[in-house]
Amino acid sequence: MEAVIQYLLTGLSAGSVYGLIALGFYVMWSAAKAVNFTYGEMFMLGGVLTVVLMELGLPLPVAALTAIAAAALAGAVIERVFVRPFNQESNAIGWMLTTIAVGIMIEASTTATYGPLGRPLPSPLAEEPLRIGGSGIYPQELLLPVAAILITLALEFFYRRTVLGRAMRAVSFNRVAAGLVGIDADRITLLAFAMAGALGALAGFLVAPVIQASASMGVIVGLKGFMVAIIAGIANARGVVVVGILYGIAEKLIEGFLSTAARDAIGFTLMILLLLLFPQGLFGRAEVRKV
Amino acid sequence: MSARIGFLLLAGLAAALAVFPWVGDLIGERFPTSYELRLVMRAMILGIVAIGLNILVGYAGLVSLGQAALYGLGAHVAALLALKAGFPFVPALVLSVLIPAAVGAMLAFPTVRVRGVYLAVITIAFGLVFVNILREWVSFTGGASGLVGIPRPTILGERLGATRSMSFNYYYLIMLFLLASVAVQAALVRSRYGRAMRAAAQSENAARALGINVVAIRTLAFAISAGFAGLGGGLFANLALFVNYETFTFTTSIELLLMVILGGSGTLAGPLVGTTVLFSSTQFLQGLGEWQTFGYGVLLALVLFILPRGIVGSLMRRGGSGETSRATGAWPNWVDGLEPVTARHDDAGQATLAVRGLTLRFGGLTAVNDVTMEVRAGTVHALIGPNGAGKSSLLNVVSGFYPATLGTVTVFGETAGGLPPYVLARRGIARTFQNTELFGQMTVLENVLVGQHPHFRASFLETVLRLPRFRREEREAMAEARRLLQFVGLSAFADDEARNLPFGHQRRLEIARALALRPKLLLLDEPAAGLTHGEIEDLVALIRGLADRGMTIVLVEHHVDMIMAVSDRVTVLDYGEVIADGPPATIQADPRVIEAYFGHATLPAQKVEA
Numbered sequence: 001m002e003a004v005i006q007y008l009l010t011g012l013s014a015g016s017v018y019g020l021i022a023l024g025f026y027v028m029w030s031a032a033k034a035v036n037f038t039y040g041e042m043f044m045l046g047g048v049l050t051v052v053l054m055e056l057g058l059p060l061p062v063a064a065l066t067a068i069a070a071a072a073l074a075g076a077v078i079e080r081v082f083v084r085p086f087n088q089e090s091n092a093i094g095w096m097l098t099t100i101a102v103g104i105m106i107e108a109s110t111t112a113t114y115g116p117l118g119r120p121l122p123s124p125l126a127e128e129p130l131r132i133g134g135s136g137i138y139p140q141e142l143l144l145p146v147a148a149i150l151i152t153l154a155l156e157f158f159y160r161r162t163v164l165g166r167a168m169r170a171v172s173f174n175r176v177a178a179g180l181v182g183i184d185a186d187r188i189t190l191l192a193f194a195m196a197g198a199l200g201a202l203a204g205f206l207v208a209p210v211i212q213a214s215a216s217m218g219v220i221v222g223l224k225g226f227m228v229a230i231i232a233g234i235a236n237a238r239g240v241v242v243v244g245i246l247y248g249i250a251e252k253l254i255e256g257f258l259s260t261a262a263r264d265a266i267g268f269t270l271m272i273l274l275l276l277l278f279p280q281g282l283f284g285r286a287e288v289r290k291v
Numbered sequence: 292m293s294a295r296i297g298f299l300l301l302a303g304l305a306a307a308l309a310v311f312p313w314v315g316d317l318i319g320e321r322f323p324t325s326y327e328l329r330l331v332m333r334a335m336i337l338g339i340v341a342i343g344l345n346i347l348v349g350y351a352g353l354v355s356l357g358q359a360a361l362y363g364l365g366a367h368v369a370a371l372l373a374l375k376a377g378f379p380f381v382p383a384l385v386l387s388v389l390i391p392a393a394v395g396a397m398l399a400f401p402t403v404r405v406r407g408v409y410l411a412v413i414t415i416a417f418g419l420v421f422v423n424i425l426r427e428w429v430s431f432t433g434g435a436s437g438l439v440g441i442p443r444p445t446i447l448g449e450r451l452g453a454t455r456s457m458s459f460n461y462y463y464l465i466m467l468f469l470l471a472s473v474a475v476q477a478a479l480v481r482s483r484y485g486r487a488m489r490a491a492a493q494s495e496n497a498a499r500a501l502g503i504n505v506v507a508i509r510t511l512a513f514a515i516s517a518g519f520a521g522l523g524g525g526l527f528a529n530l531a532l533f534v535n536y537e538t539f540t541f542t543t544s545i546e547l548l549l550m551v552i553l554g555g556s557g558t559l560a561g562p563l564v565g566t567t568v569l570f571s572s573t574q575f576l577q578g579l580g581e582w583q584t585f586g587y588g589v590l591l592a593l594v595l596f597i598l599p600r601g602i603v604g605s606l607m608r609r610g611g612s613g614e615t616s617r618a619t620g621a622w623p624n625w626v627d628g629l630e631p632v633t634a635r636h637d638d639a640g641q642a643t644l645a646v647r648g649l650t651l652r653f654g655g656l657t658a659v660n661d662v663t664m665e666v667r668a669g670t671v672h673a674l675i676g677p678n679g680a681g682k683s684s685l686l687n688v689v690s691g692f693y694p695a696t697l698g699t700v701t702v703f704g705e706t707a708g709g710l711p712p713y714v715l716a717r718r719g720i721a722r723t724f725q726n727t728e729l730f731g732q733m734t735v736l737e738n739v740l741v742g743q744h745p746h747f748r749a750s751f752l753e754t755v756l757r758l759p760r761f762r763r764e765e766r767e768a769m770a771e772a773r774r775l776l777q778f779v780g781l782s783a784f785a786d787d788e789a790r791n792l793p794f795g796h797q798r799r800l801e802i803a804r805a806l807a808l809r810p811k812l813l814l815l816d817e818p819a820a821g822l823t824h825g826e827i828e829d830l831v832a833l834i835r836g837l838a839d840r841g842m843t844i845v846l847v848e849h850h851v852d853m854i855m856a857v858s859d860r861v862t863v864l865d866y867g868e869v870i871a872d873g874p875p876a877t878i879q880a881d882p883r884v885i886e887a888y889f890g891h892a893t894l895p896a897q898k899v900e901a
Contacts, residue, residue, distance in 0.1 A: 022461040023502060036413070086595070093354050096411055097552065098595050100356070102590030104545065112581045220419065226412050261427030268420045271415065 001120045006135035010069020013141035015248020016148040019241035020203035021225025024196040028234040029234045030172035031192035034095045036078050038103020042197045045071045046204025051121050054272030068201040079190050090138040109216015110190045118212030126209035140209045231274050233284020308466050325455040334570045335469045336523045341550045341562035342472045343519020349557030351512035352492025352857030353410040357418030358547045361391045361517045363539025365524025370534045380444035388518045395517025403509040405809045425536035437535025442528040475755050482754045483747045488512050490730050490741045497548030497728040502716035502745035519835045548748035553594050556612025564602050584892045593682045622652040623833035627723030628774050636811050637668035649698035658684040660867035671844045676864035682847045686814050690722045691715040721810035723801045725817050737770040737790050742807025775803040795826050812843045819850050
């Protein structure tokens, strides 16, 4: 029983990270019907840049904010330079390849300069584990689900209640029509990628004290986040976060009762099966293809 | 690059590869050594894998980022069968093709139904999980130390060696497989399969309307590319006699993709050129040490920015034909031999299409509301109404693109509700689109050939091996496609890319392509929009001519003159409902119709002007 509670708690925290990353994919996809394929690198930048900036002597909040701002900028640059020119036709695949190329460059250059090993990010919330019914968990890990829920609510508020958010939804719904009513769809898309960049970096910063910040920390998490978004249907913020958390918990349970090797194999098979049963995703609606 | 030059270059490559092991004997040097021989063999294997990937990326327009894992799967199937089950070389190699192909189909089917992007995600994930399993399941795969001691392959008792000094017949076996792969690629691309793949990539809707099962063709494309990867893997395992996961990581997947794109995806020679160039430059990239992966990233970005069509694609572009003014033929031109196009039709008087109580809702919006109408065989039935009246929506339900919310559709005496567009197309419903949906990067002739997709009977194997039935069908299809181009007066444009045609010609081509299905029921969605007055007159003659030969035609149109000239019956829709139905003359005088088009006529002082 204790073990199960432990798995649930760590799963909740790992799943929140998937949820946050999936949320970033959702933000990009809604605006552009394309994403930064190696979005996990934004997550990595959040962790690694914070560590590097702190090593340079900046205090934690300043370092974190700078890292998040840098990732937002990187997200915007990637949209402008690598996504937009390669996403002009409806069936374009160029953006997939260009963003992968950028991702490879970011990861490889980080590995070469920062080093292949992870470094700790000190946090007061990751020193003493909390005891909950015999299982231990760092307060930092509990921060992740809180952040995931708050950001989801904030994002929903943004999409529904602010002019900018509504413009973003309009672009997502119909780019051309949004353009006709005076919305600069290109700028909105740029902004969406910047937002996603910041969101990814925030997740990376929050999780770094628990897992250590390394150059390769983003690859797998980014990919799983994308798969989570797909399984959820990339249709709404709540859906992707819920699926993310559930996937995280499922992973920890498999890991705990079977093995680490089984975790990914079973998780992956599960995703394929879900996609087979729900082609539009768990929360997605069958979209009527305009003919 | 014409087929002839391509063939000569290929023959040259084959000769060079065949001579390569003997170069030392000719120039009296110790070259190539076994090491160099193996390098070339590995390059040839990668060439085979790249050819498979090209079919996926270049023709089907899908991306796989886990091709290395399928390559690795083939290698491990061959290695495990030989080591643990004592399989001989040939059956193990066959399975190392078939198993990855089956796995590929399983990965592709759930993903390509929704969006092509999903396949890319699933393949990366597959690649990572694959490597993960190889690394962790030590008892089965040997983990990091891999599988060693794979027995040297034999065929019919003959040992296949790969060393310069002893015997190197395995070199020639790999070379044969490479040449066979080139041949299979060429056969596939110039068949209905290759055309269907390209069609599905360029306009999914048009492909579905022409009887192509898009999910099936994409799944097939991925299974084929996985089969090639598996073949490469099987050959690799029997060359290295050792396999472990390090050869099959994500970096290799990117390398393979880079080979295809660098060489020119969607060209026959591209994968070979790309493999050669990249494989030669790996030596340089390896010198970059920890920056090697970075180098791949830079290279991929550079190719996409500077040479998006790849080396071969860019060379071919440069050699484009000089533009000459060509004569557009008169249309409709009822040439001899067109009879089969209109040969299968319902008996006159029969209801070819019957719609009863049909309702279509999008959320809260009712686009079509309780429509009942009947279209008799061999007639031209016009569907008119103001913008947003639900005409195109109705057409989309009839052709299977939108599922009806309520009501039934009966076509050719059978219920058609819920059937996908490609099934209806095969039954004999052809359509055109309001905004013409051509396969822009295929030639005019190829566009028409795609329309003949459902008529081919030659199996996949017959196609790949270019057996007589395939050749005969291909010849017949080509002849009919040319006749159809003559019919619409586009013979002179047969080899142009469809997107370069002027607008009016695009409309003509779309009609020729729809006719290639040999439909019993032809649905035309605003075919006259954007045409000149003269072109509209020709179109009227064409529609009338088809109906006189037995074809049933449903026409959505705004041009009142045209409707009056061509239709046998007119149904008028307004706000999704039928407000009038009858012969054209009656409709023209119907006050409800006038009201729908021009607004209320309640104020007697206001005169309605036509």
